[in-house]
Amino acid sequence: MLKINELKASVEEASILKGLNLTINPGEVHAIMGPNGSGKSTLASVLAGREEYEIEGGSVAFDGEDLLELDATERARAGLFLAFQYPVEIPGVSNINFMRAAVNGKREHEGLEPIKGKDFLDMVKEKAKLVELDGRLRNRSVNEGFSGGEKKRNEIFQMAMLEPKLAILDETDSGLDIDALRIVSEGVNAMRSPERSFLVITHYQRLLDYIVPDFVHVLMDGRIVRSGGKELALELEEKGYDWIKEEIGA
Amino acid sequence: MTDSAKPQLMDRPKTEAKHAASETSGAAFLAALDGTRSAATSAHDEALDRLPVPHRRVERWKYTPVAAWWKDVLSTEVHTVQAAGCAANPVPGLDAYRLVFVNGIFDALASDLPVHSGVVCMPLSQKGDAAVQPVDAFSPETTDWFAGVNGKYGQEGLYLRVAKGVTLDRPILVHHHTTGSGVFNALRHDIALEAHAQVTLVHWSTAASSADGSVNILTRAAVADGARLHIDKVQDEEGQVRHIAFEDIRQSSDSHAEVHTVTVRGQWVRNDLAFRINGSGAHAELNGAFLPGEGEFVDNHTTVDHRVAHCTSSENYKGILYGKSTGVFNGKVFVRPDAQQTNAYQQNANILASDKASINAKPELEIYADDVKCSHGCTVGQFDSDALFYARSRGVGLEAAKAMLVHAFIGDVLKGIKVAEVRLEVEHRLAEKHGWEVWSDYPNDDA
Ligand SMILES: Nc1ncnc2c1ncn2[C@@H]1O[C@H](COP(=O)(O)OP(=O)(O)OP(=O)(O)O)[C@@H](O)[C@H]1O
Ligand SMILES: [Mg+2]
Numbered sequence: 001m002l003k004i005n006e007l008k009a010s011v012e013e014a015s016i017l018k019g020l021n022l023t024i025n026p027g028e029v030h031a032i033m034g035p036n037g038s039g040k041s042t043l044a045s046v047l048a049g050r051e052e053y054e055i056e057g058g059s060v061a062f063d064g065e066d067l068l069e070l071d072a073t074e075r076a077r078a079g080l081f082l083a084f085q086y087p088v089e090i091p092g093v094s095n096i097n098f099m100r101a102a103v104n105g106k107r108e109h110e111g112l113e114p115i116k117g118k119d120f121l122d123m124v125k126e127k128a129k130l131v132e133l134d135g136r137l138r139n140r141s142v143n144e145g146f147s148g149g150e151k152k153r154n155e156i157f158q159m160a161m162l163e164p165k166l167a168i169l170d171e172t173d174s175g176l177d178i179d180a181l182r183i184v185s186e187g188v189n190a191m192r193s194p195e196r197s198f199l200v201i202t203h204y205q206r207l208l209d210y211i212v213p214d215f216v217h218v219l220m221d222g223r224i225v226r227s228g229g230k231e232l233a234l235e236l237e238e239k240g241y242d243w244i245k246e247e248i249g250a
Numbered sequence: 251m252t253d254s255a256k257p258q259l260m261d262r263p264k265t266e267a268k269h270a271a272s273e274t275s276g277a278a279f280l281a282a283l284d285g286t287r288s289a290a291t292s293a294h295d296e297a298l299d300r301l302p303v304p305h306r307r308v309e310r311w312k313y314t315p316v317a318a319w320w321k322d323v324l325s326t327e328v329h330t331v332q333a334a335g336c337a338a339n340p341v342p343g344l345d346a347y348r349l350v351f352v353n354g355i356f357d358a359l360a361s362d363l364p365v366h367s368g369v370v371c372m373p374l375s376q377k378g379d380a381a382v383q384p385v386d387a388f389s390p391e392t393t394d395w396f397a398g399v400n401g402k403y404g405q406e407g408l409y410l411r412v413a414k415g416v417t418l419d420r421p422i423l424v425h426h427h428t429t430g431s432g433v434f435n436a437l438r439h440d441i442a443l444e445a446h447a448q449v450t451l452v453h454w455s456t457a458a459s460s461a462d463g464s465v466n467i468l469t470r471a472a473v474a475d476g477a478r479l480h481i482d483k484v485q486d487e488e489g490q491v492r493h494i495a496f497e498d499i500r501q502s503s504d505s506h507a508e509v510h511t512v513t514v515r516g517q518w519v520r521n522d523l524a525f526r527i528n529g530s531g532a533h534a535e536l537n538g539a540f541l542p543g544e545g546e547f548v549d550n551h552t553t554v555d556h557r558v559a560h561c562t563s564s565e566n567y568k569g570i571l572y573g574k575s576t577g578v579f580n581g582k583v584f585v586r587p588d589a590q591q592t593n594a595y596q597q598n599a600n601i602l603a604s605d606k607a608s609i610n611a612k613p614e615l616e617i618y619a620d621d622v623k624c625s626h627g628c629t630v631g632q633f634d635s636d637a638l639f640y641a642r643s644r645g646v647g648l649e650a651a652k653a654m655l656v657h658a659f660i661g662d663v664l665k666g667i668k669v670a671e672v673r674l675e676v677e678h679r680l681a682e683k684h685g686w687e688v689w690s691d692y693p694n695d696d697a
Contacts, residue, residue, distance in 0.1 A: 048639075048643045049642070049643070050639055051639075052635075071642070071648075072639060072642035072643055073642045073645060073646065073647050073648060075643075076642065076643055076644055076645035077645045081643075082643050084640065084643075087640070088634075088636045088637050088639075088640035089637075090634075090637045090640065090641070090654075090655070090658065091658060092657070092658025092659065092661050092662075093654050093655070093657070093658045097654075098641070098644070098646075098654070099644075101641070101644075101646045101650060101651075101654060102641075102644035102645050102646055105644070105645035105646050105647060105650070106645045109645070141658075142640075158644060162644065162645065
């Protein structure tokens with residue numbers, strides 16, 4: 001599904017990713033944890049195709065294709081989805097029209113006609129139910145004035161609409177209340193399948209109680225410095241990151 | 251004119267010096283005009299003599315190059331839509347009365363004048379110069395050289411009188427089309443609404459892609475107590491056309507006047523709007539959207555003159571500048587000493603969609619009353635790169651994502667267009683010009 005090999009990336013002359021390796025197979029859920037500023041969101045942005053980041057080395061294969069050759073739109077259409085740590089507000093563009101453009105973009109890529117109005121609305125209803133997205137939010141401008149939790153639900157709603165092959169969730173749990181965390185996690189779990197993979201970025205073990213990962217990785221200073229099973233998250237929760245820093249001599 | 255309405259320093263040109271080279275160009279231009287039209291009136295000669303031909307050191311013309319105006323002026327034989335090969339009605343599905351002018355001449359066959367009690371509507375040439383509203387010290391004709399040219403040579407246009415309490419049942423479409431080479435077209439619209447009368451006008455200008463020439467349109471409107479005037483104004487001129495337009499709107503108590511200007515296409519466009527609010531309780535609204543493309547120039551100069559107490563005005567201009575285009579926005583708001591409890595709002599936001607585009611934007615508020623609410627904002631920016639990336643990360647193409655942001659940006663201006671068919675056609679033409687296939691899929695208010 002995804003094979004990252006010695007990926008190096010920088011922004012504004014500062015190198016952030018310093019030779020990162022990660023392989024995700026179909027159906028797997030990987031969690032990435034790591035201290036603030038270690039490069040987790042940078043990795044997510046680089047994978048999603050944000051052009052401000054300079055790729056300085058390495059390769060990324062996605063579904064057999066060279067991901068780095070594709071622009072952001074093409075990556076999304078190829079089945080990559082990023083749930084943003086900070087979802088963007090777009091005043092004046094309604095959530096529903098935004099999603100119709102997204103769905104039709106994907107359909108165009110698949111050689112399909114634009115979706116019919118009714119089919120689209122049915123789909124919206126079904127997917128909104130999955131994360132219990134308030135109906136009123138659909139007609140409001142994209143994320144404008146949404147609460148922190150509403151924005152995160154909206155991200156997962158969009159993911160459900162687009163049915164990606166690989167979904168990267170960047171701190172989707174932050175800002176969610178206890179019930180919302182459960183609802184959103186159940187929405188994600190409902191989408192787990194042998195073909196679909198997830199890369200879940202989080203600071204808290206709590207989320208991983210709901211979305212149980214197959215692998216947990218620790219990202220530190222632009223590299224994956226440790227990988228393990230779900231018990232690694234528990235260990236981190238208990239001990240913090242210092243012991244790893246000491247072990248790797250950073 | 252009452253005493254307090256006497257011109258004050260604030261809205262009078264200081265000392266506008268003449269500039270020798272410009273005067274020579276202007277004089278040659280006028281001589282050429284004299285050679286092509288037979289019955290120019292001389293009533294405005296004196297004003298024209300006094301006014302400087304615009305040049306860069308006249309404040310209102312600082313960012314507006316006029317050199318392109320000094321081209322040959324020829325006469326043209328094409329005066330009907332049939333001869334021009336253009337549609338009488340440029341707006342599909344629009345149910346409106348219609349006055350069509352081709353190269354400044356009324357095309358009776360293509361027109362459909364209202365027959366409505368309390369409404370006098372006819373081409374100005376049939377009414378005669380004596381019937382039009384008198385010019386005063388604030389009139390564009392006495393303050394701006396190009397308007398003076400219109401005063402002297404503009405003999406055709408819309409003559410409209412709406413009697414007290416009468417509401418015209420359909421909008422009036424005033425369609426002007428330019429075709430041919432070296433043309434100069436002047437139109438003068440003279441509008442007066444009596445108390446509580448209501449009318450909606452659609453001013454639509456087109457030009458053939460082979461057209462080369464200039465268009466000078468002056469609209470004067472008196473809006474009496476409680477009357478409502480709504481103008482949707484669309485400029486969609488292909489070819490090499492220079493278009494200058496003046497709107498001189500005088501409002502009495504409790505009247506309501508709106509002008510919505512969308513510049514879809516135009517090589518060189520200058521809009522000069524002035525609202526003089528002379529009666530309390532009146533509301534003025536002026537909105538505009540301009541989206542010049544490669545090589546185009548669009549200039550919006552506006553004046554809102556609050557002369558009495560308890561009035562409101564709202565202004566919203568949005569510009570998106572593509573390619574190597576240039577824009578100008580100048581928004582004057584005067585609040586005179588007597589105009590207490592004025593509420594005046596002005597907003598001008600611009601997006602430079604290319605690094606070769608430029609805009610000169612300047613709000614000018616002169617407030618001489620103390621108990622007023624005036625707010626203004628002026629911004630120049632680029633497309634929001636976070637929003638673009640966000641949309642693209644959902645599989646929306648770059649151009650479609652930009653079109654979406656454009657629509658969101660100018661959506662509030664387009665919403666103000668009163669006639670739905672006009673709004674739709676404006677959207678279509680913008681989409682066509684900029685190649686936004688998906689545009690019509692994203693109406694702001696459908697859901
Ligand atoms: N556009 C940018 N310009 C300058 N520095 C940047 C930019 N984007 C990221 N950085 C820097 O790169 C480093 C990694 O940031 P990143 O957002 O990837 O961290 P993170 O691991 O996601 O942190 P957090 O847990 O706080 O979300 C930080 O030091 C950050 O300041
Ligand atoms: Mg982050």
